[in-house]
Amino acid sequence: MTSHLTTHVLDAATGTPAKNVVVSLARHMSGGGTTGVAQGFTDADGRLALGPEHLEPGMYALTFGTGAWFADRGIPTFYPLITVTFTVEESDRHYHVPLLLSPFAYSTYRGS
Numbered sequence: 001m002t003s004h005l006t007t008h009v010l011d012a013a014t015g016t017p018a019k020n021v022v023v024s025l026a027r028h029m030s031g032g033g034t035t036g037v038a039q040g041f042t043d044a045d046g047r048l049a050l051g052p053e054h055l056e057p058g059m060y061a062l063t064f065g066t067g068a069w070f071a072d073r074g075i076p077t078f079y080p081l082i083t084v085t086f087t088v089e090e091s092d093r094h095y096h097v098p099l100l101l102s103p104f105a106y107s108t109y110r111g112s
Contacts, residue, residue: 005051006096007062008111009042013102017046020072022065025051027058028085034061054091061085062097070103077103084108 005025009018021042026034037060038050067080084097096111 004053004092004094005055005060006047006049006094006111007042008048008096008098009046009064010098010100011046011102012100012105012107017044018042018069018101019044019046021046021069023048023050024063024065026061026063027056028061030058055088055095056091057088059085059087064099064101066101066106075103079104079106082106086110 007023009021010016011018019042022039023042024039025037027037028034037052040048040050042048062084064082064084066082067077070077082099082101084099086095086097088095097108098111100107
């Protein structure tokens with residue numbers, strides 16, 4: 001089963017993939033709160049496919065455990081958790097949410 005949600009984490013300070021970053025996917029509920037959907041670790045290329053094959057339309061959040069990843073390298077960071085919230089409009093589309101990170105900055109965008 002192929003996931004329609006993927007991510008890619010790149011250490012922008014070194015230009016290398018961020019291997020073994022824990023990533024959690026949660027869905028925001030219409031009445032408030034969230035419910036967990038999936039969790040996994042980035043592979044050797046910093047990539048991860050997670051979640052069901054089709055995400056129902058709604059608001060979701062990817063949370064990246066960057067604090068633990070930097071701590072394993074002995075590097076202090078200002079952002080121990082990075083949460084990217086996004087909207088799924090069509091359940092049959094592929095969604096790619098990459099993350100570029102450094103100890104004191106990060107950026108993301110809607111990938112393809």
